[in-house]
Amino acid sequence: MSLHYTVSPARPDAHVFEVTLTIDGPVEDGERLRFARWIPGSYLIRDFARSVLRLDDAHGRPLVKTDSAGWHLPAAADGLTVHLQVHARDASVRAAWLDRERGFFNGTSLFPYLPARIDESVTLDILAPSHPDGERWSVATTLQAQDVDARGFGRYRAADFDELVDHPVEMGELQRVDFEACGVPHAMVISGGARFDHERLRDDLAMICTAHVRFFGEPAPMPRYLFQTALADSGHGGLEHRDATALMATREAMPMPAAAMGTAGTADGATSGADGIERSEEYLTFLGLCSHEYFHTWNVKRIKPARFIPYAFEREVPTRLLWFFEGITSYYDDLAMVRAGLIDREHYLGLLAKTITRVQRGAGHDVQSVTASSEDAWTKFYKQDENAPNAIVSYYAKGALLSLCMDAWIREASDGTRSLDDLMRDLWQRWQATGAGLAEDEPERRIAEFAGEAVAQRLATLLDATGDLPLQEALATLGVGLDWRARGGSDDAGTAAGAKRAGRPWFGATLAPDGGGARLVQVFNGSPAERAGLAPNDVVVAVGGYRVDRTTLDGWLARHADLDTVSVHAFQRGRLVERSLPVEASAPDTAVLGTLDEARLSVWLSPSVAGA
Numbered sequence: 001m002s003l004h005y006t007v008s009p010a011r012p013d014a015h016v017f018e019v020t021l022t023i024d025g026p027v028e029d030g031e032r033l034r035f036a037r038w039i040p041g042s043y044l045i046r047d048f049a050r051s052v053l054r055l056d057d058a059h060g061r062p063l064v065k066t067d068s069a070g071w072h073l074p075a076a077a078d079g080l081t082v083h084l085q086v087h088a089r090d091a092s093v094r095a096a097w098l099d100r101e102r103g104f105f106n107g108t109s110l111f112p113y114l115p116a117r118i119d120e121s122v123t124l125d126i127l128a129p130s131h132p133d134g135e136r137w138s139v140a141t142t143l144q145a146q147d148v149d150a151r152g153f154g155r156y157r158a159a160d161f162d163e164l165v166d167h168p169v170e171m172g173e174l175q176r177v178d179f180e181a182c183g184v185p186h187a188m189v190i191s192g193g194a195r196f197d198h199e200r201l202r203d204d205l206a207m208i209c210t211a212h213v214r215f216f217g218e219p220a221p222m223p224r225y226l227f228q229t230a231l232a233d234s235g236h237g238g239l240e241h242r243d244a245t246a247l248m249a250t251r252e253a254m255p256m257p258a259a260a261m262g263t264a265g266t267a268d269g270a271t272s273g274a275d276g277i278e279r280s281e282e283y284l285t286f287l288g289l290c291s292h293e294y295f296h297t298w299n300v301k302r303i304k305p306a307r308f309i310p311y312a313f314e315r316e317v318p319t320r321l322l323w324f325f326e327g328i329t330s331y332y333d334d335l336a337m338v339r340a341g342l343i344d345r346e347h348y349l350g351l352l353a354k355t356i357t358r359v360q361r362g363a364g365h366d367v368q369s370v371t372a373s374s375e376d377a378w379t380k381f382y383k384q385d386e387n388a389p390n391a392i393v394s395y396y397a398k399g400a401l402l403s404l405c406m407d408a409w410i411r412e413a414s415d416g417t418r419s420l421d422d423l424m425r426d427l428w429q430r431w432q433a434t435g436a437g438l439a440e441d442e443p444e445r446r447i448a449e450f451a452g453e454a455v456a457q458r459l460a461t462l463l464d465a466t467g468d469l470p471l472q473e474a475l476a477t478l479g480v481g482l483d484w485r486a487r488g489g490s491d492d493a494g495t496a497a498g499a500k501r502a503g504r505p506w507f508g509a510t511l512a513p514d515g516g517g518a519r520l521v522q523v524f525n526g527s528p529a530e531r532a533g534l535a536p537n538d539v540v541v542a543v544g545g546y547r548v549d550r551t552t553l554d555g556w557l558a559r560h561a562d563l564d565t566v567s568v569h570a571f572q573r574g575r576l577v578e579r580s581l582p583v584e585a586s587a588p589d590t591a592v593l594g595t596l597d598e599a600r601l602s603v604w605l606s607p608s609v610a611g612a
């Protein structure tokens with residue numbers, strides 16, 4: 001009895017992988033072959049079967065479908081073989097891609113499974129491409145190699161289907177950076193071509209990985225680790241796996257070659273870390289992403305919701321705990337960077353202020369709790385439309401701020417002898433002992449042990465509540481002062497230009513250029529734009545009778561700051577309307593952070609090591 005897959009990057013110009021599954025042993029009539037409907041870490045029904053072009057038996061006859069994700073297998077006493085063709089041109093990290101330059105896949109996109117045999121071990125042959133460019137291709141994956149050539153093509157094995165699909169495969173002409181963190185071999189492979197400073201990237205990644213391993217305690221839980229980075233001209237994101245992460249980033253996010261930096265002078269927007277080394281904003285954002293996904297190695301890939309054990313690939317699996325897994329991870333991604341000295345204190349407080357501002361400005365935080373946001377991720381957070389800011393609170397952003405509150409409460413309750421770091425290490429020890437998942441109310445129960453029942457009750461209340469968090473108080477415990485100021489203009493999300501406009505009339509919508517006017521993309525609840533009866537897709541063409549576009553609207557609004565209202569002309573579904581827009585400043589919803597207590601701040605931002 002065995003299950004054996006082969007995958008071939010056979011038709012790069014048509015973006016088609018050819019896949020074969022050989023099922024050993026008897027197959028009973030009516031057994032099903034299924035495709036996963038989602039990929040763990042990305043909480044949306046994606047129905048990967050939609051990319052299957054053909055699924056045939058050994059004689060080239062199509063198998064009969066049973067539903068949108070399943071096929072009927074004919075009875076076969078001695079097993080059978082099926083052939084598939086799968087289209088792969090999804091540039092995200094969640095599916096599969098194939099062209100002349102590279103091939104990438106998550107197993108969920110290419111490999112069907114037998115529900116009754118999902119726990120069986122499997123082998124996988126990865127075949128080399130036959131096109132001429134393919135001669136320079138190699139394979140990079142954390143799948144267990146069984147018999148592979150120098151370029152990585154050949155046979156791999158996995159203990160079960162879950163393992164098979166939790167090690168994405170990257171192939172192509174790859175750049176590679178190798179390093180060790182706490183004795184474990186790590187690497188980043190990069191496709192998409194870019195000139196960058198390999199040593200800088202290697203040293204910075206090693207610092208981040210070492211900090212996370214030491215945070216949870218050595219030894220690291222994985223035998224090796226791989227960052228699989230695809231560079232392009234746009235895009236930013238990552239997906240966590242047990243021993244790897246798939247990332248997408250822009251070429252500008254890579255550290256500039258040291259020699260080029262000397263010629264070009266200081267890079268635009270470069271900031272100095274505590275180590276005095278200059279790093280660009282884009283590069284620091286990329287390192288923050290690496291830090292985030294790497295932290296997931298412990299938090300969500302091992303410690304995880306009990307509801308994810310095992311992953312039910314055939315249906316949505318709602319959990320109220322995404323605020324914990326994504327929020328805690330978002331809290332520690334940047335915190336680890338400042339603790340490791342990659343960013344300085346001022347930079348870190350700036351990032352934190354942006355998160356606070358984002359949550360505060362979204363009317364969604366008065367509509368949805370973080371636990372509701374978690375449970376409804378499948379239909380809301382992952383299916384955001386124009387009204388998202390008014391309807392949804394991010395379980396990442398508000399979850400990170402709740403994590404900060406939890407950290408402050410534990411420090412307060414223990415007179416500074418314990419922190420959230422200790423709670424996370426305790427969870428990690430529990431996982432190592434039992435491998436058990438987290439019950440839906442486990443964060444409340446765990447914090448009761450670290451900060452008492454009253455704090456646990458406070459957390460429980462906030463988890464299911466909408467509205468503001470007690471951030472002023474929590475930040476003060478950590479030595480940070482919080483002030484609020486008004487914003488001005490249309491869309492100044494934390495920018496320097498926005499700071500200049502602060503306190504000037506607020507429009508209350510995000511804008512996009514549209515012919516000679518400004519198209520409203522999102523309109524914020526309670527804003528002047530909404531109260532003027534303007535809606536998404538309206539195109540504003542004049543303010544106060546003067547022609548405006550995306551770049552001049554704020555300026556013309558400011559010229560009417562002394563009035564109570566100003567007339568606005570806009571096209572609504574093609575018809576010109578005139579509306580009266582209230583002229584007023586926004587509520588003070590832009591966070592500004594500063595040092596309140598030097599000693600507390602420096603304790604909070606110091607490296608945190610297990611057993612220290």
Ligand SMILES: [Zn+2]
Pocket residue numbers: 292293296326329
């Ligand atoms: Zn995450």
